Amino acid sequence: MTDFTDEELTLDPDFAARFERDMRRPPCQLYLISPPDIDAGFEDALKAAFDGGPVAAFQLRLKGLDEHAIARAAEPLQKLCADHDCAFIINDSMALAKRLGADGVHLGQGDGDPREARALLGPAAQIGVTCHDSRHLAMEAGEAGADYVAFGAFYPTQTKETQHRPDPSILSWWTTLFGLPCVAIGGITAENAAPLVRAGADFIAVSSAVWAHGQGAAKAVAEFAITLSKS
Ligand SMILES: Cc1ncc(COP(=O)(O)OP(=O)(O)O)c(N)n1
């Protein structure tokens, strides 16, 4: 029988912390972000996405449209999300989220105070906050009552002009210290998502890799399902 040294029998504290954390956390889930502008065919693309595999949340992010136009576009998509047990999140506007009875709102650093959103939308609303590459912003968002913090952009993206490129270790740092879920966003594909999942992302937020996938949204979501389950 092999005799192990004391050193061999001692768990690496980092490994122990990661193991403890991973046993407590549910697996990483997919959070879809709409394209910045959509047409009538988008409803079919969202249906196809749902056919491809599990989607935990869908964010309606239509930049440059007024609230009435976004509200019109939202109606069929919100119903589709409800039918697929997918949280329907409005980007930027807590007022619009309230008007639509959305499941939540995503707020950037200039989009308003999470405390105000909580007062307006109530305790059940999912309130997310952009934190770029900043531990400080994330802790502030947590203190302000956010339901998730979002870090990014992790990879180059054409969907939005970005100024911040966090290292995946910010996800490990966050998940080791805090129970609040974290979202990774920015240029994520089924091929490059694994390091973010392994680092501890609770959600992977994705736009172009799904809507601009050459073989369609169903295939894209199916590929993400494989990456998320294997990483
Ligand atoms: C999940 C998620 N994370 C980050 C963002 C970016 O929000 P913001 O910084 O307000 O930029 P815009 O999306 O409004 O251009 C997001 N929308 N969703």
Ligand SMILES: Cc1ncsc1CCOP(=O)(O)O
């Ligand atoms: C909204 C947003 N915020 C930071 S990067 C980004 C764009 C995400 O889209 P994609 O997945 O196409 O890079």
Ligand SMILES: [Mg+2]
């Ligand atoms: Mg915003």
